[in-house]
Amino acid sequence: MNNSFFTKSLNPELIQSRIKALENGNVGFYSVGLYPASLAYNCAMQTAGESLLLAPRPERELLGAFPEGSLNGMDEAHVASVIKMGTHVKAGVRVTNTLADLIERCELVVLSANSNHVELDLEEACRLREEMKREQVVLACLAGSFSHNQINNESYVLCEKQPNLAFFSGFHRHGALRNPFDSFTANFCHPNALTAMLGARMLDRLSPNIQVSSGVHNIEGQYIKAAKNMASIFAGFGYTYHHDNPGVLPTLLTLLLDQCLDQAATVSMCRNDRQGLYNQQPFSLTELVTECSA
Numbered sequence: 001m002n003n004s005f006f007t008k009s010l011n012p013e014l015i016q017s018r019i020k021a022l023e024n025g026n027v028g029f030y031s032v033g034l035y036p037a038s039l040a041y042n043c044a045m046q047t048a049g050e051s052l053l054l055a056p057r058p059e060r061e062l063l064g065a066f067p068e069g070s071l072n073g074m075d076e077a078h079v080a081s082v083i084k085m086g087t088h089v090k091a092g093v094r095v096t097n098t099l100a101d102l103i104e105r106c107e108l109v110v111l112s113a114n115s116n117h118v119e120l121d122l123e124e125a126c127r128l129r130e131e132m133k134r135e136q137v138v139l140a141c142l143a144g145s146f147s148h149n150q151i152n153n154e155s156y157v158l159c160e161k162q163p164n165l166a167f168f169s170g171f172h173r174h175g176a177l178r179n180p181f182d183s184f185t186a187n188f189c190h191p192n193a194l195t196a197m198l199g200a201r202m203l204d205r206l207s208p209n210i211q212v213s214s215g216v217h218n219i220e221g222q223y224i225k226a227a228k229n230m231a232s233i234f235a236g237f238g239y240t241y242h243h244d245n246p247g248v249l250p251t252l253l254t255l256l257l258d259q260c261l262d263q264a265a266t267v268s269m270c271r272n273d274r275q276g277l278y279n280q281q282p283f284s285l286t287e288l289v290t291e292c293s294a
Contacts, residue, residue: 025107038177044081054086055097112142140166144225167218189218231256
């Protein structure tokens, strides 16, 4: 799967023009669960969501991920901004955005469904990109869970099957995204360092409260996120049944973290594109952190 902001042309004027377009480009989230909806609310508070677009799944409500109690406590003007991010006016009528609308109007689209839907969403997004001649729209996924092939009885993360797929992962405390004074961090990973850097910059611009770092380890990042989410379940059981013993939980978390990192390292060593990941980048990976910090 080709997944780059650029064509194969080395024309410096075309590259410069494309970078300028990305500086003013939109980011889209397809399938509006609690995380994308909360991120959108944060952007509404900070920047009015000028560069963010949303599109819910068919037959789903744009704000359906929020509990009723949470909606009642939200600022009406900010909610209106979120609704504006997920709709557009067509023939004088405001209609809900679709995946096709995001492909048309955004330069980066995050497919934020879980593993039950994200593979089909990716197929549809690739089809739309080709059909609409928008093949330089970069696609990313948000799924922090393992997919499962029922026929082969095989579990995997989607980036293993599609190594050029970007992976976006955010870290935040519960409810922090709806707090105007809180901040949170995230990672945007793509095996091409330039794509990773530009994608992270686009996401970083969404709100002054978000700090997005770039990286090239999309497969490892998604694997760690999926393994961490499973480990959290085990840690929850440990806390529930052994909370009277204060040493159990930190010991359990340490063991689970060690397993996550060990298995992710094994996955990393098995990457088919491992040599290119380190030796065929547009610039040194040691410069990636410097560029993102600048």
